[in-house]
């Protein structure tokens with residue numbers, strides 16, 4: 386039997402790519418995905434024929450792996466299309482590592498694409514279809530504006546229990562924008578101040594439009610291979626030191642505690658497998674669908690104590706030049722958010738470890754954490770990544 | 777055969793349908809597990825705490841407190857702002873709902889509330905809350 390400790394560092398990300406981030410009018414989800422996939426495979430120094438494992442998920446197509454395999458012309462011996470919302474592509478890591486370790490496959494492509502910003506089939510239609518296909522009969526009658534209302538409810542509770550303020554939440558949005566201003570790929574790069582966020586149009590109190598992620602197009606892909614294989618490929622391998630996934634609930638009203646997410650479990654699993662602690666992490670990428678997410682995940686992943694997220698981010702502490710670099714690409718708040726952001730958090734972690742961050746590069750980053758979230762604080766997946774010297 | 781299967785279908789209506797039928801008749805029920813005695817909401821076919829078969833439907837006291845709250849902003853011409861909250865019942869379970877009959881800004885966490893069932897025109901019965909004035913906190 387292979388233990389999780391034995392899997393530590395056994396696989397590495399050998400290639401990454403993004404494509405069509407921001408606006409990609411006239412494209413389908415599949416076209417964006419395919420181009421990101423093609424570029425990630427090339428980045429890994431591989432050919433599409435080398436890919437014999439596939440992980441993918443879609444917010445709309447329930448059998449999404451099949452058309453992706455068909456479109457890319459693959460014959461994979463390993464397939465995972467587990468759909469956990471935005472955490473999916475980080476959740477795909479551990480089963481893929483096991484498949485690689487067992488020899489079931491040799492090169493796994495993880496890929497996602499969405500044209501949600503420019504598609505004619507818009508969010509309204511998706512929401513209407515889900516009412517029938519995936520009903521939540523105990524929440525829908527009250528017309529929560531999802532997913533925003535769910536996160537607003539969590540924010541209200543966090544503020545009540547811990548004295549967190551709207552200004553604390555605004556710090557998260559302002560830090561994300563400051564990073565985005567250093568990233569040519571980011572969709573929103575204009576200046577943003579605390580007062581801008583506090584004065585922005587309220588959508589679901591206490592969250593304003595500036596506390597909310599972007600709605601963009603975009604695709605991301607990465608290639609995972611065994612570590613020994615990665616060492617023979619052109620890119621510096623980024624090893625998966627630890628990873629974990631946890632789900633406690635689907636609906637926000639079913640959360641056991643609105644201020645604590647299953648990231649507590651996914652983070653514990655990832656750090657446990659990696660043999661590392663939060664203080665060992667150089668750069669952090671957190672799924673920031675809304676500003677409250679970052680506070681919750683900093684707490685639940687152990688970067689600060691429960692309730693201290695607001696204090697932790699104050700005075701630019703997670704912005705460029707702060708004590709902990711968080712969401713260095715600008716995050717879902719300012720860089721890209723095509724429905725499921727998790728894969729972009731992972732890709733940015735890889736780029737930072739490879740030293741490809743350009744103006745936003747965190748000097749000397751050897752370890753990184755990428756965290757995905759799905760549903761309405763429902764699914765959580767964490768990955769701890771590191772360069773060879775972290776093995 | 778045909779008769780008995782028809783009969784069993786008529787009586788074996790699912791948990792969701794039976795709970796909704798009670799709401800449509802103006803009655804708000806939660807569940808209590810006969811095995812572990814814990815309260816359950818939303819209603820379901822097994823106890824999420826201990827795995828026992830379908831918990832019995834019981835009437836809650838109907839009182840609780842606002843646990844989390846948001847005001848959803850909407851243009852006045854579309855109906856204006858409205859409240860969405862999560863209420864924790866005194867039985868310890870929570871549900872999404874709304875608090876009616878008071879200014880939105882006054883719906884705060886900790887507010888004592890009392891349930892009532894409303895049936896919107898042409899719609900299904902649903903639980904909403906109002907301020908539980910006079911109730912002990």
Ligand SMILES: [Zn+2]
Nearest residue numbers: 809812823826
């Ligand atoms: Zn029970």
